[in-house]
Amino acid sequence: MDNKDIKGLTRKDFIKSLKEDKNRASNFSIESENLLFDYSKNLIDAETMQKLLAVAENADLKEWIERMFSGDKINHTEDRAVLHTALRATDKPINEIDAVFEKMYDFVGKVHSGEKTGYSGKRITTIVNIGIGGSHLGAEMAVKALTPYILPDIIYHFIANIDPDSLSETLQSINHEETLFIIASKSFGTIETLTNATSIKKWFLNHNGVSAKDISSHFIAVSNNVEKAVAFGIDAENIFPMWDWVGGRYSVWSAVGISVALSIGIENFKQFLNGATKADNHFRNTPFSENIPVVMALLGILYRNYYNIGSHAVVPYSDNLELLVNYLQQTDMESNGKSIDRDGKTTAVQTGPVIWGGVGTSCQHAFFQHLHQGTEFTPVDFIVAVGSHSPELEHQQKLLLANCLAQSMALAIGKDRETVIAELKAAGMDESKIESLATYKTFKGGRPSNTLLLPKLTPENLGFLIATYEHKIFTQGIIWNINSFDQWGVELGKELADTILPTLEGNDNPNFDTSTNLLLQKIRDYS
Ligand code: F6P
Numbered sequence: 001m002d003n004k005d006i007k008g009l010t011r012k013d014f015i016k017s018l019k020e021d022k023n024r025a026s027n028f029s030i031e032s033e034n035l036l037f038d039y040s041k042n043l044i045d046a047e048t049m050q051k052l053l054a055v056a057e058n059a060d061l062k063e064w065i066e067r068m069f070s071g072d073k074i075n076h077t078e079d080r081a082v083l084h085t086a087l088r089a090t091d092k093p094i095n096e097i098d099a100v101f102e103k104m105y106d107f108v109g110k111v112h113s114g115e116k117t118g119y120s121g122k123r124i125t126t127i128v129n130i131g132i133g134g135s136h137l138g139a140e141m142a143v144k145a146l147t148p149y150i151l152p153d154i155i156y157h158f159i160a161n162i163d164p165d166s167l168s169e170t171l172q173s174i175n176h177e178e179t180l181f182i183i184a185s186k187s188f189g190t191i192e193t194l195t196n197a198t199s200i201k202k203w204f205l206n207h208n209g210v211s212a213k214d215i216s217s218h219f220i221a222v223s224n225n226v227e228k229a230v231a232f233g234i235d236a237e238n239i240f241p242m243w244d245w246v247g248g249r250y251s252v253w254s255a256v257g258i259s260v261a262l263s264i265g266i267e268n269f270k271q272f273l274n275g276a277t278k279a280d281n282h283f284r285n286t287p288f289s290e291n292i293p294v295v296m297a298l299l300g301i302l303y304r305n306y307y308n309i310g311s312h313a314v315v316p317y318s319d320n321l322e323l324l325v326n327y328l329q330q331t332d333m334e335s336n337g338k339s340i341d342r343d344g345k346t347t348a349v350q351t352g353p354v355i356w357g358g359v360g361t362s363c364q365h366a367f368f369q370h371l372h373q374g375t376e377f378t379p380v381d382f383i384v385a386v387g388s389h390s391p392e393l394e395h396q397q398k399l400l401l402a403n404c405l406a407q408s409m410a411l412a413i414g415k416d417r418e419t420v421i422a423e424l425k426a427a428g429m430d431e432s433k434i435e436s437l438a439t440y441k442t443f444k445g446g447r448p449s450n451t452l453l454l455p456k457l458t459p460e461n462l463g464f465l466i467a468t469y470e471h472k473i474f475t476q477g478i479i480w481n482i483n484s485f486d487q488w489g490v491e492l493g494k495e496l497a498d499t500i501l502p503t504l505e506g507n508d509n510p511n512f513d514t515s516t517n518l519l520l521q522k523i524r525d526y527s
Contacts, residue, residue: 001059001349001479006051006306008043011446017045018412030292032282034275034464036453037292041412042299042379043307043448049289052298055479056288064478065284071245075485076342082485083243084250084470085280088273088463096241100255104240107220108261111180112151119214122177128157128170129259130200131184132192134248135222136160137330138466139184139259141323142252142272145462148320148389149264156263159200162192167199176207176218183221184256186248188228191494201233222255247485249331250470268459275463283471293471296381296450300472301479303379303448305349313371314357317384317404318457324383325357328469335473335484342481351480357381361403371411372443380449382408383465387456404451414445 009017017024018041028040028049044052067074071081071093086093110116111124118124129139140158143150150156157170181200185193204210204218216235222242223229229239240255252260253273261269279293288294303309314325336352358366360382371378384404388397420441424434454461477484503510503520510520 001055001301001305001481003051003055003058006048006055006302008048008302008306009045011043011444013045014043014446015413030290030295032278032292032464034278034454034461035292035468036451037295038451038453039295039299041408041449041451042302043446044299044302048302049295049298052302053288055301056294056298056475059479059481061288061294061475061478065474068474069280069284075247075483077483077486077488078244080485081245082247082250083245084247084253085276087246087253088276088280088467090277096243100241104255104258104261105266107240108258108266111262112265117217118177118179119210119217120177122175123153124178124180125153126155126157126174126179127182127259127262128159128174128179128200129182129184130159130193130196131182131222131256132160132190133330133334134251135184135186135190135193135256137323137327138249138252139256141327142257142260142462142466143263144323145318145320145457146260146264146268146272146459149268149459151263151265154263156259158259159196160192162195167196171200171203176204176210179218180262181219182259183219183223183229183232183234184259185221186224186242186246186251186256188221188223188225188232191497194232197232220258222258248487249334252466264459271459272463275458275460275465276467277463278460279464279467279471283468293468294475296468296472297475297479299379299448299450300353300476304351304353308350309353309376309379310350311354311356311378313367313378313380314355315360315363315380315382315407316357317360317382317400319359320457321383322359325355325359327466329355331469332473334487334490336477336480336482337489338480338482338484340482342483347480347482349480351482352476360384360407361400364403364407368407371447377411377447380408380411380447382449382451383454384451385454385457385461389457408449408451410443410445411447411449412445414443414447415441416445417442 025038025040028044029036029038068082069085071083073079073081075082087097092098114123116124129136136158143156159167159170183193183197205212215233216238219234220238221229221234222240224242224244226239226241230236240258242251242254242256246254253276257269260272283291283293300312314328316324332355333352338351339347341347371380382404384401388394417438420438421434424437452465474484504523510517
């Protein structure tokens with residue numbers, strides 16, 4: 001990042017431009033087939049955008065995009081290519097991909113037709129995905145987002161955490177004869193997933209009349225580590241491979257998406273992939289000034305690096321998009337939460353912000369106070385669909401839309417003191433009270449947001465949306481000169497958990513830091 005001379009608009013100029021410049025919204029919005037990206041409520045003018053676009057050019061973004069799509073090993077710390085885009089490409093650049101998708105579609109089709117049954121001949125009605133992080137968040141987010149498309153008679157569960165209470169509740173609610181367990185783990189070495197899978201296998205085998213041979217009717221795996229999956233007891237036929245060039249957090253497009261295909265059907269899953277392909281083509285072939293993920297990324301750069309804002313909120317106006325926030329937390333924060341650059345040096349600039357948020361309108365009654373009147377601003381992505389899936393309740397969708405638009409407007413325009421005073425006067429409040437209350441009721445405005453307006457939350461539009469965020473994250477990683485595709489930062493905690501567990505299970509005196517020793521001692525006392 002080489003341009004120190006980038007400034008956004010002042011609050012006053014921004015509000016003035018938003019109110020008065022008739023071309024602002026059309027100049028600062030991009031429409032694609034799958035969504036409208038309105039970024040006019042940002043602290044920008046044409047000059048700011050020009051300078052930001054130069055940052056992308058100077059980072060050789062175009063070359064990096066081509067390097068990613070063509071399979072260069074841009075994940076240099078793991079010596080891997082980054083090719084999740086190949087999974088959804090119309091012409092698959094890698095032959096094995098088609099074979100795995102065919103196998104997956106064949107399997108899913110057989111479950112849906114009833115040809116593939118449980119060991120006792122009963123139809124499979126329940127899908128349990130066992131996986132964590134990238135082997136969980138994308139798939140559960142997509143299934144939940146596409147709830148209206150879930151096939152009748154399909155019940156789904158996602159088990160990620162090692163919380164015994166949660167596993168036990170799920171197991172109590174399902175019928176083992178009708179359940180398919182999917183062990184999704186790229187490494188097949190993740191302790192949470194293996195612990196849950198082992199407990200579930202034991203639970204399954206404990207049922208009367210069940211023997212080891214029945215495992216093959218109920219357990220499948222998605223993994224890059226076929227040997228380990230086989231060693232666990234999964235029939236080799238039941239293993240759907242993935243590859244080292246698919247990062248976990250980018251793996252919903254691979255066979256990790258089997259839980260999605262099982263839940264919403266093959267055609268809808270293909271539409272989901274199709275939406276992502278459209279986003280890939282848009283990202284690869286559109287000039288940066290009209291390129292949704294690039295512009296999203298640059299706006300993020302503006303606030304992170306030129307305003308020093310460390311957080312970014314995502315607020316979808318749809319309960320079905322509730323899990324999008326968790327999903328983006330992993331995709332963004334595991335990708336760009338880095339402080340060492342591609343050259344092995346401490347980054348010269350701030351990198352990935354904290355991604356957080358919640359569903360509107362519910363969160364308007366929670367954290368929006370902070371967004372409107374907190375001491376610093378947080379840029380927000382508002383995401384909303386025009387049409388719902390419930391035509392009989394369309395008036396509620398209109399109210400949802402009105403709220404979404406109202407919030408971005410309130411953040412941007414605010415409400416000045418004069419207006420507040422005039423309103424209070426009109427309401428008959430006495431002068432002295434008005435004087436003391438007006439300051440509290442004033443909104444300074446000038447707070448930035450994007451609005452992503454979808455015609456409807458369909459599988460294709462969801463695919464487009466998710467892939468757009470992936471490319472935004474990629475673009476920021478390139479500009480910050482970091483590797484967005486490794487995740488060394490999650491390793492230390494895993495190693496330490498392995499060293500703490502024996503102390504928890506045994507009687508040895510804890511020999512860690514003083515805080516950990518105290519906590520271990522108390523755990524013993526309370527046990
Ligand atoms: O702990 C982080 C992580 O490595 C993620 O990147 C990954 O998605 C997750 O764990 C699960 O890994 P696996 O699919 O190998 O079980």
